Amino acid sequence: MSVSRTRTASVAVPFAAALTAVALVGGCSSSGSGGSGSGSGSGNSDRSTTQAAPAAANGLQEDYQKVIKDVLPSVVQIDAAEGLGSGVVYDGKGHIVTNAHVVGKERRFKVTTATGEQTLTAELVAAYPEQDLAVIKLADMPKGLKAAEFGDSTKAEVGQIVLAMGSPLGLSSSVTQGIVSATGRTVSEGRSGGGTGATIANMVQTSAAINPGNSGGALVGLDGKVIGIPTLAASDPQMGDSAAPGIGFAIPSSMVKTVADQIVKNGKVTDSGRAALGISGRTVLGDDYRPAGVAVVEAQQGGAAAKAGLAAGDIITRLGDDRITTINSLSEALASAEPGQKRRVTYVRDGDEKTADVTLGEM
Template identity: 60%
Template sequence: MAAGLLVVLAVSCTSGPDSPKSTAGSSPPSQERSASSELQSDYIDVVNDVLPSVVEITTEGGLGSGVYDKQGHIVTNAHVVGEHRRFTVNLADHQQPLQAELVGRYRVNDLAVIRLEDPPSGLRPATFADSQEVEVGQIVLAMGNPLGLSSSVTQGIVSALGRTVSTPADGGSAPGTIPNMVQTSAAINPGNSGGALADLSSRVIGINTLGAVDERLGGAAPGIGFAIPSSAVTRIADQLIADGRVTSSGRAALGVTVRTVLETDSAPAGAAIVTVAEAGAADEADLRPGDIITGLGDARISSVQTLAEALAAHSPGDRVSMTYYRAGSSHTVQLTLDTLRSP
């Protein structure tokens, strides 16, 4: 919701011969200027409140952004930190770069936490919103360091909620699937990853992660970007800070590793189980290595990616049906989904 936005209601009236004429439905110029001035003031307030909490992270392989707390913990994207363990960090309001080290990464949700080795005094922690309060249409500002342009701000709206987004393979890691993403029209470019998506109450509603790619044009799709919602960010980051790993991701799992199997014409045919975790959902349902998963709930499974997308639509504890092939015969089993944990 846009804070401080003045809404002007037009009231019809009868004008006499000497009365100034007005157009029905229009607002006096002074009121229009007042509304735009208040909205502009809101933007400036948000930038002043949030931007000091957004940092620039440099590794040997690239550049990214992050948002930190008062103890010097910085949450960013896992693809920003990559395989590195040490980083150079530039704060928005400090001239000298600082050193940081890895606390933990959780590639499944593309999140990581690093920590300043010698945090300065006066750090301004970011305030995270409750994702349940985010609404489609509300104004948001994306802050980060796109293309190396430090402390940049772009503006847009929340375009959609609950998007399931597939992330590309990066640094040798397999493609991933992240559920419940916030879609925004605010521009998100390389270097923005890990930065803040903030509302007009100066709360971080998400961590900027990636922009959509138009495969037909081979480039970015303007006006379509995605951020990991704040509630998922804080849930994962808190666990990484406390334990260095994630045991309660809020995401459903089968407790298996899988690979894509192909038909004779090379078309994807299903997800073959490679390993089964002891006491996991698949183990409890008596699934075995070599079984080929072809359906989960209402979703047809043809590959590792489609299985990940189907699981992203469920929560731990959901009871679902699963179809699989074993020794040439089709079987269906009911199972209770487990919780996805750190690998």
């Protein structure tokens, strides 16, 4: 499976989101005499259950509506020259967090609030393409726009109800609903069409619809806290790379806060927390013309690989227990590791297989 960015196209399409509540009601019958008493009891039970079902549905609907009312004023639409994206107000000073692929190489943006009544201007503070995150800052912080509350993404659970808020296909202030489908996913983003090529670990997978323009928006739990920034939608190569419905990915809020806090404070990321080998490399093919490893093009002087004795021309085939066949598989293996950890690297030099214990560096 591959993933595609959720960049917008200039398309206006009519669509609606429907909320359906289904209640399963179990009935039982009693045997013996006292038909009228039995019938009366059954009728009361049926009426009680019937009344409870709409009440439960109404309660869930009210929860949805409260979250939307509370959080939507914190979600904005970002208009860049190459397309539209979304953003989340990060603090009361006008900082907005979004995706690096939304801002691209631009420095000035038009920002529209959820009501659509205010069009504001913002400038880039810094982008961090390695994690596909960026922070922009409004020239003025208007009334009615408030900072979102970010939750603890490490506590996200499979089955948890979530809402995705953003501007899919340029339709601002749109909301879709789903669940957390999985956590801890490591996903690589393509570079085609302006993607950053980032490999991102610990992503939250969701069934909430993630469409072009949702990028940079908010994935929110029913407690009203943002647990992720929607970034990628899966695509199916067998279907011509068309979107795979119900499979989207969001950058976890824990990483969002780590990166955004550094950008707001320092104007850049000073501590990536990302492991690195300190090499540049390329995918090589085996005798069967299939990807068979990563050839070291350059081992940076003083880098983790060079310190362990790896050199240009070596072909890396394993990192710890992970088999390495492509640059992407190496990036994904590194994304799940931390700087300072030790990993055994298996590589081929002049046809001979060798190993080296490497203390991972930082990206």
